[in-house]
Amino acid sequence: MNAQGALPGRLAGHAVSAGRPWPMGASFDGEGVNFAVFSAHAERVELCLFSADGRKELCRIPLRERDGDVWHVHVGGLTPGSLYGYRVHGPYAPEGGHRFNPNKLLIDPYARQLSGRLRWSDAMMGYRVGSSRADLSFDARDSAFAVPKSVVVDPSFNWGGDRPPRVPLHETVIYEAHVKGLTALHPGVDKGLRGSFLGLASDAVLEHLVKLGITTIELLPVHAFLDDRFLVAKGLRNYWGYQTLGFFAPEPRYMTKGEVWEFQTMVRRFHAAGIEVILDVVYNHSGEGDELGPTLSFRGFDNRSYYRLRDGGRYYVNDTGTGNTLNLTHPMVLRMVMDSLRYWVEVMHVDGFRFDLASVLGREAHGFDPNGGFFDAVRQDPVLARVKLIAEPWDIGPGGYQLGGYPHPFLEWNDKFRDGLRRYWRGDTGMAPDLAKRLLGSAERFDHSARAATSSVNFITAHDGFTLEDLVSFTMKRNFANGEENRDGHDDNHSDNLGVEGPTGDPAVRAARDLRKRNLLATLMLAQGTPMLLAGDEIGNSQQGNNNAYAQDNDIGWINWTDADMGLAAFVARLTALRRDHRVLRQRRFLHGRARGVDGLPDVIWRRADGSPPRPEDWHDPGFRCLCVELRRAAEGDLDDHEVIFAVFNVGSAQKLMLPDTAPGWTLLLDTTRPEAPPEPAAQGLEVPAHSVLVFAPIFP
Template identity: 45%
Template sequence: MRGESSAQSGAIVFETGVEFAVWSHHAAQIELCLFEDDGNREFARLPMARDSNHVHRLFVDGLKQGARYGYRADGIYAPDNGLWYDPSKLLIDPYAKEIDRPFRYDPRLGIYGEDSQDLMPKAIVTADTRAEIRKPLFKPGGFIYEVAVRPFTILHPDVPEAERGTIAALAHPSVIAHLKRIGVDAVELMPITAWIDERHLPPLGLTNGWGYNPVAFMALDPRLAPGGMTELRQTVAALHGEGIAVILDLVFNHTGESDRYGTTLSLRGLDNLHYYRHAQNMPGELVNDTGTGNTLACDHPEVRRLIIDSLRHFVLNAGVDGFRFDLAPVLGRTATGFERDGGTLAAILADTVLADRMMIAEPWDIGPGGYQLGNFPSSFLEWNDRLRDDLRCYWRGDDWKTGALATALAGSSDIFSRNDGKGTRSVNFLAAHDGFTLTDLVSYAGKHNDANGEHNRDGHNENHSWNNGVEGETVYPSIRKRRRDDVMALLSTLFATRGSVMLTAGDEGGRSQHGNNNAYCQDNEITWLDWKGLNEDLVAHTAFVAGLRRRFTVFSDTGFLSGNGDVEWISLSGEPMTVSDWEMPSLSTLGMLLSTGDRSARGRQTRLAVLFNRSGDRQFFTLPSGTEPAWRQLTPDAAKKPGDRVTLEPRSVAFFVEK
């Protein structure tokens, strides 16, 4: 007997069977394919009925949770007209919540008439299990820790071998202890949904280790989550129990089906014309605003529904605290360009399940008008690459960067005051997964991506980096010390900025990718975190500056520093900076005097001085004071009482609190 009909898509489990529903406007016929439990032998191929909304439905009596399935779509095959119907291709349900094996690239996945049944994962009928939904733990102003799941724990000595490189490993006590030591407020997991390698990688013997090439938006990749959604839900709960939020980095800008020479795995075979964006009046030409060969048509109602339902899925069934959106302008794109209040962005913020979740945009893509930093809705945080570049250039020694440093420290009001913005929405970072690591930033003047098999043509050419005298690894103690000091100064600067801060896993301990600034295809020792090789001095320093950020309220506030009693910029003499000071092109020092609450003293108001010295020489600062010495220097070991005339070591940042 048929259960109650559902408006949902995907496989919906009822007591008496399972209903399947998938949307396609142009398909002439869609068939449901059912497989044995091992996913290898097809035992049924059943035609589905189209309703008035172009949803193809079928109820299968007696079918239960755990059944393996896929779809085949028949219709016109005319790629020049945007139609890719090929019934020889087994297709993954866009609403699949679990798959039985990872995707593996094979050229036959893109050849018309080649049956792909044996090459494709099978979707697994899965019933939802609700997570405990709690108010998001992360708040703007906190510390985000970007994690690539597999590289993060694949070499961790304390994690059981069977769990290394999986989502479950993030809940291991040793891993959590490290996160808590360095003061992490939220882990941001790089893509964990099912992805496929780009077609040029297998011939090179390489694999995509980052996951930014998705096929299924809800199904977790079995390589990272062999325990499926249960594994993610339990890991989120364990991290929540330690006060650490979980943010998922999701990709809704393209899929791994790539350009017209790519594969037919899911959306292309179901309705290429509607799921992807095409050039105006040229239905056979895919728009490539992403640099990956295709671009999702996020303004199409069915794509929008798929995105919203995917986000709801991870909140309701895993309890995650928020999302980071890769190449987020695509979410706001229409045929005429980016719209800040576009339908999909507005729908995300209006959804009752999603309304209180943290949303973070990577605010650029490569399409026309694709750089949208500062232009997202007011409840979105945004990755701030302008701050990244300005801080790098300041510490590299570029001229005319003192003002840019102060602007970044104060919340980047030049960017985020647009659209009547009242405070910063900046996610401040110096290094991320894409680009140099923090240590490579001060060790390499240029990229070294030869291992990627593209003759060093891939990756950014301008990294605003420097090598301290020798390119790459060195045995010279003096250069190694200079690099360590530079990383400490960079960390101190990052954690002294107003806004949220982000650090990529391992950068707190000096990890290196040997100059590779595009290591997405290096699922090996280049990206795997060497826990035994972490630099303890750098880890301790990260914990120290993160502790200062938690101690002083000024850093978690998100209003712009204005100079009206909240901040004063001072020179070496302790006097306010003058116009001529600001206009000095090679000025190497700056003092930031902050009014702040001190949580270690029950919120009592005090002053905090943050002093910057990018020169190669010691500098002597005079701090404003009364009739007696009033300042103590804060260090990882203890607070020192140096008086009012203080010494800044070369290439350093120092913190002083008023007694």
């Protein structure tokens, strides 16, 4: 092993030269591989090459060339598939923010693929576990045996005629899914492909999504991630994947061959079916944890640059609740994030991103800033200008809740929509005004700075929380399988068991739950904004009352296809078709009840069941439980468009309905109490069933 000597001109048959500082990471150029890594405070950087099985370190090559803070070298003769890692020398001074330890093998922050599984060991720690000096101590053990190796990749792929679907936002229907959870128990997916990218892109899954009317699938994290040590000790795994190891590498557990082309094939097949692929990405923190966490990559390359630190540098800012926070105010860390985003668009052909805890990304020294460096970088980027960008608009840091505060073109997850709909259909009093806001795209939050009504991502459920089936089956969470004595997860779920806690065979309770689900789903699809459906909700999937299944890589977290309610799936397909067929339900402009130039009618008219407009006292009446609305194309558009939809949302008892006199007649398109009933002419004075949603379209001569 050549570990300390001068840079040789040839090493074991490989010509070694200076290389260049770009692109970052390991780049195959046909003659060899160029390696480039960032470290502002390192004193020496060594490239370590490994045997094909990753068990033997073959040599160490010092990176003598440095352009600014980028270290680089070119190794001739190396080919894709070669395994490597780094050792970085520098001060070990935790009080000052430096945690260099060359005994710890480091994953390339730009690695395009990882090989081997992480094996938890105290040797991963830069300090001596159990020392009285804690993280101020120093551990000299070699960690190479326990750390995944970075892989040189040639990401070229025959994309054929692949074209991004580029679904307009006002036509988008998002389906949030987990690669393994969606496929692990799917009877139509080959057993050898279940839980993988290739299984996700199987004919059975694609046909299901197309039939549902899904335009865009949003995948929980697929960047390479680790299983937390405390979970492994309990026999659990990091199921959701929010502990990133590498921002460029697909998660190996979702591959069957261990090759990048598997992800690319998945994307190509989704595109061929007309479906976009969005990734849930975690650029707010890494899987290295706090000062007592392992040294796997960023911490060992340049802790002071990669992370936001406090108290002189020893401790980490923890705005994410995971132990650390990435420092996107540093130009090279921001560059890594931007390079990662562009890589997944240009090389992997994804169609957008959902940013986990996005408020972290916009936090500058003075607090959250919608015009901060990250947002400026994203908005000026010509590659990212053509993809969808969605923010989770909160974190646990100061001023972290920023719903509605993001700049165009970001969409935002709208928890006000989630909670408002849950409370309305649970029967909470005084919720009619809130429902009105949610039906109109939460304009009070989003109608500013020329943002569109599609800015609000409307959802009832997501991976974090109850499934739809559990929302109508449990009043209390059941998270005991997580091993935290049911302390984890949300306590205020605005849920209702409809009379019996948990599963039941009582036909009356089952009927009430099924109706509640249809009402929630119908309201979701009738509201202005961008609807998102949680995978499995369309077939009545349950997580047995677990509302925080982050560690349940098992039957709790996986979708149960055996007991699938395909009748509910057909109802969801009917809802997406209704939305697709009526542009008035999916507008870009907000509706404010202003008169339209084309016919003088307001673009939105609120009504009571008796046909009269609600009085001010009605809006504040706890007993106002049947809200009706007449929707037209926005006044600002002033289009020659006479389309209108009349919808009724009745959480109260049955009552007579007077249809608007703005049309000569009406057709009943949808009645949630009769989910399979075809459209039929509607008579004046018909009865609105209790706990129902009705949708009407006008009949013109």
